[in-house]
Amino acid sequence: MNQGSLASFHEYITTDKCRTILALCGAGLSASSGLPTFRGSGGLWKNYSSMDLATPDAFNVDPGLVWQFYSYRRYKAIQAKPNNGHYALSQLSKVAASKGKKFLTLTQNVDGLSRRAHHDPEQLLELHGSLFTLKCTSFDCTYTENNNFKHPLTPQLQGCEEEWINPRKRQRRTENENENENENEDGKDAVISTTGSPEFTPVKEIPRSGLPTCPQCKTGLLRPGVVWFGESLPFKVLDQADQFIMSQKVDLILVIGTSQSVWPAAGYVNRVKLQGGKVAIFNTDEEDLEGCDGWKFLGDAAELLPQALKPLIGDITEVVENDKE
Numbered sequence: 001m002n003q004g005s006l007a008s009f010h011e012y013i014t015t016d017k018c019r020t021i022l023a024l025c026g027a028g029l030s031a032s033s034g035l036p037t038f039r040g041s042g043g044l045w046k047n048y049s050s051m052d053l054a055t056p057d058a059f060n061v062d063p064g065l066v067w068q069f070y071s072y073r074r075y076k077a078i079q080a081k082p083n084n085g086h087y088a089l090s091q092l093s094k095v096a097a098s099k100g101k102k103f104l105t106l107t108q109n110v111d112g113l114s115r116r117a118h119h120d121p122e123q124l125l126e127l128h129g130s131l132f133t134l135k136c137t138s139f140d141c142t143y144t145e146n147n148n149f150k151h152p153l154t155p156q157l158q159g160c161e162e163e164w165i166n167p168r169k170r171q172r173r174t175e176n177e178n179e180n181e182n183e184n185e186d187g188k189d190a191v192i193s194t195t196g197s198p199e200f201t202p203v204k205e206i207p208r209s210g211l212p213t214c215p216q217c218k219t220g221l222l223r224p225g226v227v228w229f230g231e232s233l234p235f236k237v238l239d240q241a242d243q244f245i246m247s248q249k250v251d252l253i254l255v256i257g258t259s260q261s262v263w264p265a266a267g268y269v270n271r272v273k274l275q276g277g278k279v280a281i282f283n284t285d286e287e288d289l290e291g292c293d294g295w296k297f298l299g300d301a302a303e304l305l306p307q308a309l310k311p312l313i314g315d316i317t318e319v320v321e322n323d324k325e
């Protein structure tokens with residue numbers, strides 16, 4: 001971390017000029033907890049891009065396929081542990097008021113790790129919902145269940161937990177296949193081709209009766225309570241975010257582990273800038289820091305955030321140790 005930049009950041013966050021702080025988080029915040037990001041070095045589930053499966057159309061056409069994908073994601077998120085980046089923001093949510101600051105985290109992540117790091121729920125908005133919320137798809141039924149961590153949700157959804165592959169690994173293995181055509185006959189290192197995936201068991205066909213069904217209306221399928229591509233964000237959440245931004249000037253936005261490619265999340269940075277607020281970006285990819293006229297912190301958010309926020313949150317080592325699950 002650039003020490004000059006860190007010193008001026010520390011100075012700003014401890015002055016009276018910085019009274020309101022907004023954190024905008026993306027998948028990079030959870031990367032060092034072992035959860036894959038969506039773009040850049042993202043991955044595929046079986047042969048599908050996550051962005052193709054995260055749509056209402058995909059669910060309508062093949063709910064069994066989409067539920068297997070979400071079953072995989074729920075499982076991975078349950079296995080993952082919050083990292084020091086989640087804890088740093090959580091600690092800020094707890095101490096902000098005592099330091100004369102207002103603070104809000106707006107997360108695009110659906111993995112529930114900020115909650116599990118005990119982030120103050122009053123200062124946390126999950127823009128894209130949660131993997132652990134279940135909603136009935138029936139038009140007439142309003143059933144919603146929060147914090148459902150059961151895995152698998154039905155016996156038929158067992159067995160798709162480890163089927164993610166990074167495209168770079170796929171590429172390397174395909175090159176390897178061309179060089180050492182006879183080396184894999186024992187099947188120990190079955191090769192993944194770019195056209196098919198013999199390593200994967202085929203996607204199971206799960207009938208409707210094998211998928212999670214609404215306990216209230218007894219007929220509707222349940223779906224994950226996440227916002228899919230093409231769907232509107234929850235009005236209440238957007239409204240709360242707007243209230244935070246419009247009821248006072250936001251003096252600082254922390255842009256953490258996000259490619260800022262999805263609206264309206266991406267728009268919050270401009271809104272803060274237009275108000276005269278400052279920007280600090282935390283990202284491992286230099287390209288995603290380009291164009292930022294604020295503080296640029298290149299590296300893992302899990303390492304950078306505790307250092308950057310230290311003057312406000314103190315040393316979080318003990319907090320993290322005491323919370324080992």
Ligand code: APR
Nearest residue numbers: 026027028031037038039108257258259283284285300301
């Ligand atoms: N620390 C900080 N940044 C990181 C780290 C890390 N350890 N690892 C990756 N990053 C950065 C990447 O460089 C990239 O800029 O995190 C960003 C992740 O970007 P995306 O994968 O696009 O994720 P995100 O911005 O959260 O995507 C927004 O798009 O697909 C939808 O609904 C999905 O919520 C998601 C939304």
